[in-house]
Amino acid sequence: MKFSNNTYRSFFVLCAAILAFFVIGKADAACFECRENYTSVEQVEVSDELFNVKCSSKTGGVLWWGDPFYGTVPMGDMPENIEADYLSEPAVVKPRVDYEEGTSDHLGYFPCSNCHGVFVPTPRSSKDRKINAHQDVVENSLELKHGRGAIWCLECHNAKKRDYLTSHRGDLISFNQTQKLCGKCHGQIYRDWRDGIHGKRIGYWDKGAKKRWWTCTECHNPHDVEPAFKALVPESAPHLPRGMDNADHERLHVDHSGLSHGDVTDGEPTTASHGEAATDTTAESGAH
Amino acid sequence: MKTDEKKENKENLEKEENSCCAPDNGRRDFLKTAGVTTAAALTGAGALLSGSDEAEAKFHWAEWFQKNYRLMTDEEKEAAVTRLEKRYSEEYDKNVTVDRTEAKDGVLFGYALNIQKCIGCRRCVKACVTENNQSRENTQIEWIRVIRMEKGEFSQEFMDQGSPQISGKHGIQSGGHRHKQAGVVLEGQHYYEPEKVPEKDAFYFPMQCMQCENPPCVKVCPVRTTYRDPDGIVVIDYNWCIGCRMCIGACPYWARRFNWGEPNLPKEEMNPKTHYMGNRPRMKGVVEKCTFCVQRTRKGRYTACVEVCPVGARKFGNLLDPNSEVRKILDKKRVFRLKAELETYPKFFYFMD
Ligand code: SF4
Numbered sequence: 001m002k003f004s005n006n007t008y009r010s011f012f013v014l015c016a017a018i019l020a021f022f023v024i025g026k027a028d029a030a031c032f033e034c035r036e037n038y039t040s041v042e043q044v045e046v047s048d049e050l051f052n053v054k055c056s057s058k059t060g061g062v063l064w065w066g067d068p069f070y071g072t073v074p075m076g077d078m079p080e081n082i083e084a085d086y087l088s089e090p091a092v093v094k095p096r097v098d099y100e101e102g103t104s105d106h107l108g109y110f111p112c113s114n115c116h117g118v119f120v121p122t123p124r125s126s127k128d129r130k131i132n133a134h135q136d137v138v139e140n141s142l143e144l145k146h147g148r149g150a151i152w153c154l155e156c157h158n159a160k161k162r163d164y165l166t167s168h169r170g171d172l173i174s175f176n177q178t179q180k181l182c183g184k185c186h187g188q189i190y191r192d193w194r195d196g197i198h199g200k201r202i203g204y205w206d207k208g209a210k211k212r213w214w215t216c217t218e219c220h221n222p223h224d225v226e227p228a229f230k231a232l233v234p235e236s237a238p239h240l241p242r243g244m245d246n247a248d249h250e251r252l253h254v255d256h257s258g259l260s261h262g263d264v265t266d267g268e269p270t271t272a273s274h275g276e277a278a279t280d281t282t283a284e285s286g287a288h
Numbered sequence: 289m290k291t292d293e294k295k296e297n298k299e300n301l302e303k304e305e306n307s308c309c310a311p312d313n314g315r316r317d318f319l320k321t322a323g324v325t326t327a328a329a330l331t332g333a334g335a336l337l338s339g340s341d342e343a344e345a346k347f348h349w350a351e352w353f354q355k356n357y358r359l360m361t362d363e364e365k366e367a368a369v370t371r372l373e374k375r376y377s378e379e380y381d382k383n384v385t386v387d388r389t390e391a392k393d394g395v396l397f398g399y400a401l402n403i404q405k406c407i408g409c410r411r412c413v414k415a416c417v418t419e420n421n422q423s424r425e426n427t428q429i430e431w432i433r434v435i436r437m438e439k440g441e442f443s444q445e446f447m448d449q450g451s452p453q454i455s456g457k458h459g460i461q462s463g464g465h466r467h468k469q470a471g472v473v474l475e476g477q478h479y480y481e482p483e484k485v486p487e488k489d490a491f492y493f494p495m496q497c498m499q500c501e502n503p504p505c506v507k508v509c510p511v512r513t514t515y516r517d518p519d520g521i522v523v524i525d526y527n528w529c530i531g532c533r534m535c536i537g538a539c540p541y542w543a544r545r546f547n548w549g550e551p552n553l554p555k556e557e558m559n560p561k562t563h564y565m566g567n568r569p570r571m572k573g574v575v576e577k578c579t580f581c582v583q584r585t586r587k588g589r590y591t592a593c594v595e596v597c598p599v600g601a602r603k604f605g606n607l608l609d610p611n612s613e614v615r616k617i618l619d620k621k622r623v624f625r626l627k628a629e630l631e632t633y634p635k636f637f638y639f640m641d
């Protein structure tokens with residue numbers, strides 16, 4: 001078979017169009033990592049047929065990690081006088097803010113210094129007071145739950161340099177390294193986090209191999225601390241085995257005396273026992 | 289495919305074909321003695337007979353008559369893998385690789401799951417399906433199960449519901465709270481579907497293959513197609529599995545699944561990075577189960593379920609490395625193994641903060 005140059009050209013144009021459609025189409029797909037509406041990741045084709053993530057069509061959450069390091073940056077300097085994995089292996093994080101560009105995908109008002117220090121004056125006293133501002137971000141700003149009244153904004157946010165958080169001594173802490181801040185009070189959890197017991201890491205399991213670490217605020221909302229982890233829509237239940245109409249059998253409580261609990265009257269059994277129900281339905285089971 | 293590769297392939301196929309008829313063969317002996325004709329056998333034979341294309345027929349023929357993977361020479365393994373790559377690539381319309389990385393020295397895989405953290409969202413279940421090419425609709429298979437357990441309800445109201453029931457005596461042999469499920473492992477719900485998780489009155493208990501150090505499933509397999517690899521992963525050579533389901537009966541952890549029907553794996557959802565012992569597409573009539581994502585973990589990567597868990601309840605690593613995440617958990621936390629009394633010694637630990 002022979003193709004003219006023209007045929008080739010139109011073929012390529014067509015391919016390019018299809019490709020463009022896919023790339024543009026795919027860029028729209030985004031899913032959330034841990035906190036809905038707060039930590040999202042866009043789906044991109046990182047190499048041939050390999051996507052950085054796959055998203056759940058039911059819940060909109062990440063369902064699968066193809067490229068664990070997409071969009072991450074090195075974790076940066078960490079205290080050196082403590083034992084921790086990040087001293088001996090490459091640790092990366094997904095930045096909450098980009099200090100060089102002065103932008104943030106996740107913090108709505110960033111950079112905070114656009115207002116603070118410009119037309120919002122730096123407070124002269126560090127004494128706490130009720131604040132009306134930012135109730136869209138900090139719903140409970142008038143009754144901050146975190147610390148149950150023991151702390152307020154400037155315990156964590158640097159009073160003078162609002163684009164940063166603050167250590168006990170007033171040193172700057174990046175929004176990308178919130179663990180340095182949270183570890184001030186939550187020491188036990190911080191230690192577990194350093195050991196990889198608390199929190200989440202993805203990438204390579206081996207010691208010395210690269211990992212992406214999740215930092216505190218990627219899973220927890222520091223302002224609204226209850227519950228510690230916000231409820232999610234679960235992925236769908238397994239299909240029922242063939243021949244089973246519902247899963248009522250597992251909702252009935254087992255009563256080995258032949259009575260199903262809740263329907264017990266004085267000596268009068270009223271419904272089939274759990275045991276019988278289970279035998280009937282699992283006999284033709286396809287999924288077991 | 290390049291011409292040399294093709295040629296090599298063909299040679300391999302021929303080699304396979306010749307070796308197919310070697311008389312001494314444990315599996316076929318078993319079949320003969322037991323007089324069992326499995327669904328798988330029929331399917332395979334059917335495929336052979338109906339294969340109109342001669343090359344394709346040869347291909348299936350060679351696959352059907354390959355040896356038990358463990359007894360294959362290195363060349364035979366390579367040939368088997370190449371054959372599969374070719375077949376899968378055609379079938380799924382993409383470049384499918386079938387890896388055969390072996391266990392590494394100095395590695396014993398272990399897993400730890402924080403049941404205090406798990407919120408029952410089932411993302412691990414679906415991540416596993418996505419990664420490991422499980423069957424989707426109709427013949428759905430999921431390797432991980434998440435069990436919803438009740439926190440239990442204790443109140444005055446049940447006090448007089450004991451048994452036998454003698455009014456006013458509040459039960460004699462068993463009390464009115466005898467069916468309250470608090471803390472009763474394995475009596476929970478599997479098909480729960482609330483709007484949001486976690487629910488107030490429940491906690492969640494995920495289960496999957498525990499890669500037992502003393503695996504009963506391995507002991508009962510009559511054709512020894514499921515075995516424990518040196519890094520502790522219990523694997524299955526699907527090609528050698530006769531579908532007798534002895535292992536399903538032997539496993540105390542509800543970990544193994546049988547392909548009752550033709551697996552349903554849509555092309556566009558198929559994960560092309562596979563391992564011979566792991567997530568390569570399975571066929572009707574064989575058993576499958578979690579392999580700790582052997583295709584990932586033998587290359588250093590975390591399992592898909594570890595990576596997807598939104599609360600970080602899942603931890604994985606090398607039990608021989610005192611600095612690994614699992615070992616640190618064993619050092620610092622209270623852990624337990626499910627059904628320890630059975631002496632299966634799972635390498636899957638549950639822990640709490
Ligand atoms: S993904 Fe994590 S939290 Fe969700 S069910 Fe699995 S183990 Fe539990």
Ligand code: SF4
Pocket residue numbers: 496497498499500503504505506522538539540541542543544577632
């Ligand atoms: S959990 Fe079951 S399938 Fe897995 S190794 Fe143990 S006995 Fe075998």
